[in-house]
Amino acid sequence: MRSAAALLAAPPGVDALHAIARVAGCDGDVAPLAADARAALGLPDDLLDARVCPGPGALRALLLRSPRGAPPRETMARVATKLAARTPQLLWIAIAEDDAAIERVIACWSAHRSPPRVAALSVEREHLVDSDAEALCAIAAAAGADDLLTHARWLEVLGRDALTRRFYRELEASVGSLGGSLPAVVPAEDRRTLALHASSRLLFLAFLEAKGWLDDDRGFLARVHADTLLGGGAVHRRMLDPLFFGTLNARVAARAPAARAFGRVPYLNGGLFTRTPLEKRWRHARFSDEALAALFDGVLARYRLTAREDRATWSEAAVDPEMLGRAFETLMASRERRNSGAFYTPQPLVADVTAEALAVALTRCGLDEPAARRILAGERPVPDRAAELRARLVALRVLDPACGSGAFLVHALERIAEILRLCGDARDVGAVRREVLARTIFGVDASATAVWLCELRLWLSTVIETEVAPGERVPTLPNLDHNIRVGDSLGGEGFRGTQGPLHGSRTLAALRARYARATGIRKHSLSRALDRAERSAAVAALEREIAALGHRRRELLLARRQRDLFGERRRAGPD
Numbered sequence: 065m066r067s068a069a070a071l072l073a074a075p076p077g078v079d080a081l082h083a084i085a086r087v088a089g090c091d092g093d094v095a096p097l098a099a100d101a102r103a104a105l106g107l108p109d110d111l112l113d114a115r116v117c118p119g120p121g122a123l124r125a126l127l128l129r130s131p132r133g134a135p136p137r138e139t140m141a142r143v144a145t146k147l148a149a150r151t152p153q154l155l156w157i158a159i160a161e162d163d164a165a166i167e168r169v170i171a172c173w174s175a176h177r178s179p180p181r182v183a184a185l186s187v188e189r190e191h192l193v194d195s196d197a198e199a200l201c202a203i204a205a206a207a208g209a210d211d212l213l214t215h216a217r218w219l220e221v222l223g224r225d226a227l228t229r230r231f232y233r234e235l236e237a238s239v240g241s242l243g244g245s246l247p248a249v250v251p252a253e254d255r256r257t258l259a260l261h262a263s264s265r266l267l268f269l270a271f272l273e274a275k276g277w278l279d280d281d282r283g284f285l286a287r288v289h290a291d292t293l294l295g296g297g298a299v300h301r302r303m304l305d306p307l308f309f310g311t312l313n314a315r316v317a318a319r320a321p322a323a324r325a326f327g328r329v330p331y332l333n334g335g336l337f338t339r340t341p342l343e344k345r346w347r348h349a350r351f352s353d354e355a356l357a358a359l360f361d362g363v364l365a366r367y368r369l370t371a372r373e374d375r376a377t378w379s380e381a382a383v384d385p386e387m388l389g390r391a392f393e394t395l396m397a398s399r400e401r402r403n404s405g406a407f408y409t410p411q412p413l414v415a416d417v418t419a420e421a422l423a424v425a426l427t428r429c430g431l432d433e434p435a436a437r438r439i440l441a442g443e444r445p446v447p448d449r450a451a452e453l454r455a456r457l458v459a460l461r462v463l464d465p466a467c468g469s470g471a472f473l474v475h476a477l478e479r480i481a482e483i484l485r486l487c488g489d490a491r492d493v494g495a496v497r498r499e500v501l502a503r504t505i506f507g508v509d510a511s512a513t514a515v516w517l518c519e520l521r522l523w524l525s526t527v528i529e530t531e532v533a534p535g536e537r538v539p540t541l542p543n544l545d546h547n548i549r550v551g552d553s554l555g556g557e558g559f560r561g562t563q564g565p566l567h568g569s570r571t572l573a574a575l576r577a578r579y580a581r582a583t584g585i586r587k588h589s590l591s592r593a594l595d596r597a598e599r600s601a602a603v604a605a606l607e608r609e610i611a612a613l614g615h616r617r618r619e620l621l622l623a624r625r626q627r628d629l630f631g632e633r634r635r636a637g638p639d
């Protein structure tokens with residue numbers, strides 16, 4: 065492990081890339097690629113260096129150095145497409161870095177699909193984690209005399225599936241240990257839910273830490289955890305409670321001295337760091353230091369987090385938000401999941417269903433189906449239609465009546481924000497997503513835990529795309545508790561009687577927009593006002609339904625009492 069980490073962290077240069085290639089089994093002599101050879105392979109013109117190192121059989125290692133400012137990840141995607149088309153007989157592993165050597169990428173792909181799906185390990189030299197070194201050790205262990213088998217093992221090691229299994233096992237064990245460390249007086253299901261809330265909050269903070277938002281320290285959580293242990297332990301009481309509920313959920317001016325000691329930690333609002341009813345009920349139940357240490361050391365410090373979710377052409381050996389959502393959805397109480405039919409929806413199905421729904425929505429905005437499909441594929445609309453389409457999308461509402469942990473809603477949020485940017489919205493992705501989330505996305509689920517996880521994933525989807533310059537304030541999270549609700553959408557009537565605008569719908573929309581951005585005392589007053597407006601709308605809808613039923617009853621009675629064609633009164637039937 066140490067030698068693998070040393071190789072990944074080695075100073076920049078071709079020698080460092082060659083050392084990684086030798087570990088993978090490509091230990092032949094390194095040959096520089098001349099300009100004509102690069103052109104024949106279709107390599108980008110701006111590469112600073114490109115070399116090939118042969119291995120057994122058809123195995124080849126490609127060593128690349130890209131210019132400063134050109135991410136190796138983007139270079140790798142272009143190179144894979146060209147090499148898969150021009151040298152399908154060779155089995156490649158590519159190792160790349162940029163001129164600044166901040167990021168290194170190890171990748172391979174199969175030439176059997178077009179465009180190829182790249183399986184990659186992307187590491188930062190100065191911020192390595194255990195899973196990076198483990199992946200390189202697994203690449204070394206995969207080397208053998210059979211070139212096809214070796215390449216297949218590389219694809220497996222660098223793909224997400226192997227990492228997903230390891231991450232899920234570690235997370236499941238950590239959540240189980242956390243729940244098991246709570247007092248026996250707490251029911252087993254409550255213990256598991258409390259552990260799930262704590263671990264999901266910490267993983268959310270790990271994504272913020274990776275962005276440098278926690279006191280500008282990429283090792284913030286590990287440092288504060290270690291300091292708390294050295295200061296006498298009681299991590300739950302002395303670290304988690306003040307960090308969650310006294311810092312991230314409190315304005316800087318209102319923070320206690322213990323909260324200020326954490327340093328420059330943003331105020332996030334949103335409700336993620338507000339105690340749930342279950343946490344209020346078991347306020348004095350504490351996780352043990354040993355169980356929390358297993359989570360910190362076995363999960364938080366072990367795995368690399370990435371904002372880039374798995375796509376059809378790129379799969380990265382790192383924990384992304386989609387994988388995190390899948391893990392937590394799977395960790396929901398198994399009995400509850402079986403009884404409610406709550407099971408994980410595969411990402412390809414999520415993407416396909418969302419694309420079909422958005423295609424229908426775009427056609428209702430005045431586009432023909434081919435034009436809608438082109439926009440969904442990433443093509444910009446014609447300029448004279450862009451403003452109108454953007455206005456129509458602003459009025460769009462998306463409801464998932466059984467949202468679970470939010471797979472469909474998260475994907476819809478990301479696609480709608482993407483289309484708005486294609487239509488000319490010049491704001492950064494994070495700002496567009498925050499607005500779409502507050503205005504457009506709605507969901508209902510019978511499970512309170514699923515709703516909480518859905519909110520977390522939606523918040524995370526906005527956070528990972530938010531860029532904050534040094535000295536700027538981190539934007540607060542939108543309040544989602546009036547957008548994502550606990551309820552049984554199968555328990556009442558269908559949508560038949562609710563077509564058309566509800567009573568006070570404009571007032572509701574305005575209140576929701578104001579509440580989504582509200583903080584502090586104003587947040588609570590707007591929440592109460594929104595509750596009253598929603599109750600008024602519900603009462604008006606019920607009164608309208610009662611009036612319609614009464615009118616229908618009178619019509620039936622009148623028809624029953626009238627004479628038939630022969631002048632006789634109708635006799636009452638058995639109904």
